[in-house]
Amino acid sequence: MEFTHADETFFIESDDQPRQPCIDARAAAKMIARQRQDVIGSELSRQAADDYLDDILKHMQTMEACTPQSPLSACREIQWYMRPYLIDFLVEAHAAFCLLPDTLFLTVNLLDRYCSRRVVYKHHYQLVGCAALLIAAKYGDKKDRVPQISELANMCCGLYDAGMFTQMEMHVLNTLEWTIGHPTVDFFSQLLVAYEHDDKEVDCMSSYLSEIALYHRDFVSVKPSTMARASLAVARAVLGRPEAVDRELDHDESTVAELISEYLEQPSPTLARKYSNPSAYRVSHRLAEFVAARAAAIAQAQRAAVPPSPPAEILSKESNIYSTPHKPHGPNPYEGYLTPPITPDGVNFGNVPKDSYPMPRCPVTPTPQQHHASGGWWMSPYRSTFTWWPPYMVPRSSVLTLWGWAQRATWTAIDEPIPDMDLAEAAHRHRVYSLGFNLAIGMHQRAYTFPRRYGI
Numbered sequence: 001m002e003f004t005h006a007d008e009t010f011f012i013e014s015d016d017q018p019r020q021p022c023i024d025a026r027a028a029a030k031m032i033a034r035q036r037q038d039v040i041g042s043e044l045s046r047q048a049a050d051d052y053l054d055d056i057l058k059h060m061q062t063m064e065a066c067t068p069q070s071p072l073s074a075c076r077e078i079q080w081y082m083r084p085y086l087i088d089f090l091v092e093a094h095a096a097f098c099l100l101p102d103t104l105f106l107t108v109n110l111l112d113r114y115c116s117r118r119v120v121y122k123h124h125y126q127l128v129g130c131a132a133l134l135i136a137a138k139y140g141d142k143k144d145r146v147p148q149i150s151e152l153a154n155m156c157c158g159l160y161d162a163g164m165f166t167q168m169e170m171h172v173l174n175t176l177e178w179t180i181g182h183p184t185v186d187f188f189s190q191l192l193v194a195y196e197h198d199d200k201e202v203d204c205m206s207s208y209l210s211e212i213a214l215y216h217r218d219f220v221s222v223k224p225s226t227m228a229r230a231s232l233a234v235a236r237a238v239l240g241r242p243e244a245v246d247r248e249l250d251h252d253e254s255t256v257a258e259l260i261s262e263y264l265e266q267p268s269p270t271l272a273r274k275y276s277n278p279s280a281y282r283v284s285h286r287l288a289e290f291v292a293a294r295a296a297a298i299a300q301a302q303r304a305a306v307p308p309s310p311p312a313e314i315l316s317k318e319s320n321i322y323s324t325p326h327k328p329h330g331p332n333p334y335e336g337y338l339t340p341p342i343t344p345d346g347v348n349f350g351n352v353p354k355d356s357y358p359m360p361r362c363p364v365t366p367t368p369q370q371h372h373a374s375g376g377w378w379m380s381p382y383r384s385t386f387t388w389w390p391p392y393m394v395p396r397s398s399v400l401t402l403w404g405w406a407q408r409a410t411w412t413a414i415d416e417p418i419p420d421m422d423l424a425e426a427a428h429r430h431r432v433y434s435l436g437f438n439l440a441i442g443m444h445q446r447a448y449t450f451p452r453r454y455g456i
Contacts, residue, residue: 060183077122084215088270097147105184106136131168185210188228196244205235205283208275230256238290
C-alpha cells in the first residue's frame, strides 16, 4: 500500500517481513559454532557443579569460620559510628561502577579482615575501603568494569594521591597473605534461591536486608550462611510469601532474623534509593509499607490490651473542718474543735489530706506539759502570764481538785464556825465559799458534758 504526495514522497505500509542482512557462509558457521559452544559449556558447568557442589560447600564452610569477630578492636582512632559513613560511600561507588552484588560483600569482608589485623588511622579509613573495593572488583568483575585509580581519587575529592591507592592495595594484599576469596552472603543466597525456587523479588529483598546488616555492629561476626538464610526468611515474611518447608531455622538463624527485623525501621537513605528503582522491584518501598503496617498493628494491639483507666475520685473540700483524733481506734469526725493534748502535726489530719482543709481561724494551742494552779487562774508553760482557760479547755483533774477544795471549805464554814467571829464576817465568808463551790460545780459539769455533746 502506497501513499503518494505531490512532492513525490510517499509512505509504504507492508506486511512483509524485514529483510535479513546478508551473511556469508563463513560468518554463519562461526555463529552456529559459538552457540554450540555456549550450550556445551553450560552443560559442563552444570555437571561440574553437581559433581563438586558438596566439596565446594565444605570448603566455603571452612573458610567462613575465619570471619572476623571484632574488626575495630585494634583501631583506637576508628569508632563504630564512622562505619555507616564508609559503607554509604562504598554503596554509591559500587552502584556507580555497576559492579556485581557479590563484589560489595567481598569489599566489606576485605575491609574487616584488614582492620582486624592492622592499626588503621582515621584519615586512612576511606583509603582502605577504596583499596578493598579495587581488589574485590579485580577479583570478581569484568575487566571493563574495574574502577580506575583516577576515578577513585576523584570520588575521594582529591584527598589521596594516585600512588597512595597502589601502595594501600599492596599493603592489604600482603596483610591478608593474598587470600582474597571468601564466601559471601550473596553466594549462599543464590544457592538457597535456586534450591527453594524463590522468585527474583524475594532475591532482591534478601539482598536489600543483607546490605542493611552491613551498617550495624551486631552483624559483623555473623557467618555468611547464617545471614543468607535469615535474610531470606525475613524477606519472605515481608513480601507475604510462604516459608520453606524443607527445614526450620536453628537458634542462631532465628536470633539473626530477629535482629534484622529490629533494624528495618530506619535504613540508610543511600541504600533505600539504590533499591527504589524498577529493576530492583522497588523493594525499599515494599519494606517501608511493611514497617508502617507493623507499627500500626502493634499500636492497635496495645490499645486493645490495656483497659481504660477509671476516672479518679476527687475529694470534696469540706469547709470549717476542725478535727483532732482523740480516740486512737475510733472514727475521726470532720467537725469539732481542736482538743489537747493531741494536735495535728502529721501529713494527714482526720483522714483528710493536708491540703484539702482550710487553715483554722485561731492558732492551735500546743499540749501543755505541766499545769500550775493558782486559785481559778491557770498558768501555761508556753506563756509567761497567767491565762484564764475556757471551761472545756481545763483538765478534768484540775476541775475535780477545785471542786473538792471549794466543797470542803464551804462545809467547814457552815458546820464549824470559827470562834470570835461576828455574824457579818461569817455571812460574808459563807457567800464567798458558796460562790466558789457553785463555780466549781459549773466547771465540773461543763468539762463532762462538752465531750459527750461533741463526740470526743
